[in-house]
Each structure stands twice: as C-alpha cells, then as structure tokens.
Amino acid sequence: MSRPVLFVIDDDVGVVHALRDDLGRRFGEDFRVIGESSAVAGLAMLRKLADEHEPVALLIVDHDLSEMSGVGFLACAHELHPLARRVLLVERDYSARSPVVQAMTLGEADYHLTKPWMLEQDLYREISEFLADWAKDQEAGFELFHVIGLPQDRGTHEVRELLTRFNVPFRFHTADGEQGRHLLNGKGLDTSRLPVMIRHDGYTMVEPAPAQIVAAVGGSTCSEVDECDVVIVGAGPAGLTAAVYAASEGLQTVVLEESVSGGQAGNSPMIRNYPGFPHGISGHELTRRACEQAWMFGAHIVFSQRTADLARRGDGRVVRVGAHPSRWPLDRPPLPLETSMPGVFAAGDARYRSIKRVASAVGDGATAVRLAHEYLAAGHSDELSPIPRG
Numbered sequence: 001m002s003r004p005v006l007f008v009i010d011d012d013v014g015v016v017h018a019l020r021d022d023l024g025r026r027f028g029e030d031f032r033v034i035g036e037s038s039a040v041a042g043l044a045m046l047r048k049l050a051d052e053h054e055p056v057a058l059l060i061v062d063h064d065l066s067e068m069s070g071v072g073f074l075a076c077a078h079e080l081h082p083l084a085r086r087v088l089l090v091e092r093d094y095s096a097r098s099p100v101v102q103a104m105t106l107g108e109a110d111y112h113l114t115k116p117w118m119l120e121q122d123l124y125r126e127i128s129e130f131l132a133d134w135a136k137d138q139e140a141g142f143e144l145f146h147v148i149g150l151p152q153d154r155g156t157h158e159v160r161e162l163l164t165r166f167n168v169p170f171r172f173h174t175a176d177g178e179q180g181r182h183l184l185n186g187k188g189l190d191t192s193r194l195p196v197m198i199r200h201d202g203y204t205m206v207e208p209a210p211a212q213i214v215a216a217v218g219g220s221t222c223s224e225v226d227e228c229d230v231v232i233v234g235a236g237p238a239g240l241t242a243a244v245y246a247a248s249e250g251l252q253t254v255v256l257e258e259s260v261s262g263g264q265a266g267n268s269p270m271i272r273n274y275p276g277f278p279h280g281i282s283g284h285e286l287t288r289r290a291c292e293q294a295w296m297f298g299a300h301i302v303f304s305q306r307t308a309d310l311a312r313r314g315d316g317r318v319v320r321v322g323a324h325p326s327r328w329p330l331d332r333p334p335l336p337l338e339t340s341m342p343g344v345f346a347a348g349d350a351r352y353r354s355i356k357r358v359a360s361a362v363g364d365g366a367t368a369v370r371l372a373h374e375y376l377a378a379g380h381s382d383e384l385s386p387i388p389r390g
C-alpha cells in the first residue's frame with residue numbers, strides 16, 4: 001500500500017497548485033498530495049483510489065465548486081472513503097452566513113480551512129491536527145497488550161473497555177482462534193481462565209482485576225501521600241479541574257477515582273459546546289488532557305479506588321455527603337458549594353440542581369478550590385478524611 005492521500009479540489013487551478021505545493025513540502029514524505037480542479041475528475045480519481053484500496057486521509061474541498069456544491073462533493077467522496085476527514089475550504093468570512101457554519105452544524109464537514117492561508121500559523125498546525133484525528137482510526141502500529149478472551153464474556157468486555165478508556169493500544173484475540181490459542185500455549189495457559197492479558201514485555205495477567213490492569217498501564221491504585229490539603233472524589237471534568245487548580249495553587253492534592261478518569265464526559269464521542277474547540281473535541285481527549293495537566297502540577301491521582309464515606313476525625317463518626325440546609329451544623333453560614341459537612345464542597349453534576357454540562361462542571365471545580373482555600377485559611381483542615389473502600 002502506498003502513502004495515504006491528501007486530496008485537494010478547487011475550481012481555481014492556482015489554489016490547487018499552491019495548496020498541493022505547500023502541503024507537499026511539509027507532509028510529502030508520509031502522504032501523497034493529489035489535486036484536482038473539476039468535480040467530475042475529482043470524483044473519478046477518488047473512485048479509482050477506492051477501487052485500488054488506496055487510503056485517503058483528508059478530503060479538502062472548496063465550498064463553491066462550479067459543478068456541484070462543496071458539501072455535496074464531500075458527501076459523495078465520503079461514501080467512497082468513509083475514514084477520511086472532511087475539510088471544507090472557505091473564504092475568510094466570520095459572519096453567521098459562512099457555509100462552514102451550516103456544514104458543521106449539520107455534520108456535513110469535520111473541519112474547515114480558510115483561504116488565503118498562512119503556512120505555520122494556519123495550514124501546517126491545522127492539517128497536523130486533522131491528521132492526528134484521522135490517525136486514531138487507523139490500525140495501531142504497536143500494541144501494548146494482547147487480550148485473549150471470548151467476545152461475549154463480561155470479564156473480557158470489561159478489560160477491553162478499561163483499556164480503551166485508558167487509551168492503551170491493544171489487540172484482541174478470541175481464545176478459540178488460531179492466534180489466541182498460540183498466545184495462550186506460549187504462556188502455558190488454556191481457555192479455562194479468561195481473559196488473559198499479555199503485555200509487550202511478556203508480563204501476563206489471568207482474569208485481571210481492574211486495579212491490576214490500572215497498575216499494568218502505569219496508573220496508581222493507592223495514594224503515595226499520608227496527608228494532604230485537598231481530597232477530590234471523582235476524576236470527571238469537575239474533579240479534574242479542581243485537581244488542576246488545587247495542585248497548581250500549591251495545595252497537596254489527592255484525587256480518588258473509582259474507575260478511570262473522564263467521568264460521563266469521557267464517554268462522549270464529540271463535545272461541541274466546550275469553549276476553545278471550534279471543531280469539537282472528544283470527551284475522552286478533553287479529559288485525558290485535563291488528567292495529564294493535573295498530574296503535571298503534582299496531583300496524586302488514584303484510580304480504581306472508590307471512596308465509600310467521609311469520616312470526621314476525633315469522635316470517629318462517619319457521615320455521608322449530601323447538602324441539606326436544615327442540618328447545617330455550624331453557626332457560620334455555609335460557603336457556596338459547601339455541603340452539610342463543613343469543608344466538603346460539591347461540584348459538577350453531583351451538586352443539587354447542577355446544570356449537567358462539561359463547562360459548568362469545570363467552573364464548579366475551579367470555584368470549589370477557591371472556597372477550599374478560604375476554608376483552609378480559617379484553620380479547619382483537620383476535620384475530615386476520606387475512607388477508601390477495600
């Protein structure tokens with residue numbers, strides 16, 4: 001198979017040549033750039049590539065072709081090359097009438113590029129992003145794990161889901177298939193206990209528990225610190241944001257997450273309303289970045305660790321989270337977001353009458369840290385400690 005194709009079409013031959021040359025200079029080693037200036041010739045070329053099983057990575061299509069609309073061309077081209085990312089080429093027009101606004105709203109394009117373009121600021125940066133997105137759907141060149149199991153088996157399904165949510169490249173083999181049997185035999189195992197996971201370095205796990213899998217991919221499953229300023233329960237958007245703010249503001253921060261990071265947002269294939277990502281971003285990618293950011297600031301993130309209760313130190317009483325104004329135990333009024341347990345703040349979807357949006361969870365997470373500073377400054381930091389389950 002030859003290099004994947006970057007396909008460009010515009011009625012203006014000058015634009016086609018300029019784009020072909022600019023893309024070729026930067027991406028020519030890994031991709032073939034093919035340019036056309038008529039819709040009929042363009043579709044014929046794309047059909048030929050499809051017949052020859054030649055992959056197309058990007059379809060860069062001018063919105064105003066004379067023979068058919070750019071969106072119409074993209075629809076036909078995408079049928080031939082469904083994995084290609086659809087890029088609409090438009091004039092600089094930031095009004096609501098720009099064709100890209102409607103195309104993005106109706107899901108008829110994945111991205112846009114504007115004419116004329118600046119090489120480093122626009123074209124190369126944006127094309128690299130589009131290609132990174134396209135590459136996600138391509139066969140991984142390297143698998144960190146082989147998973148051997150049965151497709152209908154619940155344990156096998158859970159292992160595959162956990163690895164997917166951790167963004168770990170793996171290959172699945174059915175235990176009764178040739179390759180699956182070969183891998184099991186190589187480890188002296190049979191099909192009596194499944195699933196089996198084999199890491200690239202040979203480390204093998206049979207019927208692994210979630211905590212074992214997390215540890216095998218490099219995540220922590222127990223806290224490395226005995227004391228901290230802030231404990232965050234849950235690594236969804238609210239918890240991760242709180243971790244970023246708390247850790248970056250010098251608070252010793254521990255995050256306890258019962259599963260893997262991302263929360264509900266981690267399951268969303270595309271979040272289009274989060275500010276800063278005009279073409280949208282997958283919930284997994286957004287929360288993965290937030291998790292890495294919190295870690296970079298020094299937050300201790302503990303996966304596969306469910307917090308069962310919060311305990312009040314001293315008298316040993318165990319209390320549960322849940323705001324109830326009538327049960328507020330102190331003379332001072334509660335701080336915003338503070339629950340019926342002084343010093344415990346509810347952020348994101350967990351909060352009563354929350355908005356159920358990623359951005360509002362993120363806002364709550366940042367706000368809660370500001371309030372935690374206030375609470376700590378008042379000298380109540382030793383009132384509560386979390387009790388991990390198990």
Ligand SMILES: Cc1cc2nc3c(=O)[nH]c(=O)nc-3n(C[C@H](O)[C@H](O)[C@H](O)COP(=O)(O)OP(=O)(O)OC[C@H]3O[C@@H](n4cnc5c(N)ncnc54)[C@H](O)[C@@H]3O)c2cc1C
Nearest residue numbers: 234236237238258263264265268307348349356357358361
């Ligand atoms: C499929 C889907 C698509 C969505 N799309 C959008 C969208 O496009 N735009 C948008 O704005 N919103 C969207 N939402 C809503 C958005 O994802 C939520 O509002 C947001 O994730 C809330 O964040 P959160 O951190 O408050 O809670 P969650 O995301 O629910 O995260 C809570 C975390 O806490 C963990 N946890 C819970 N209990 C414990 C415990 N006892 N111990 C340890 N950890 C615990 C959970 O495992 C979870 O990781 C979508 C939701 C779903 C389900």
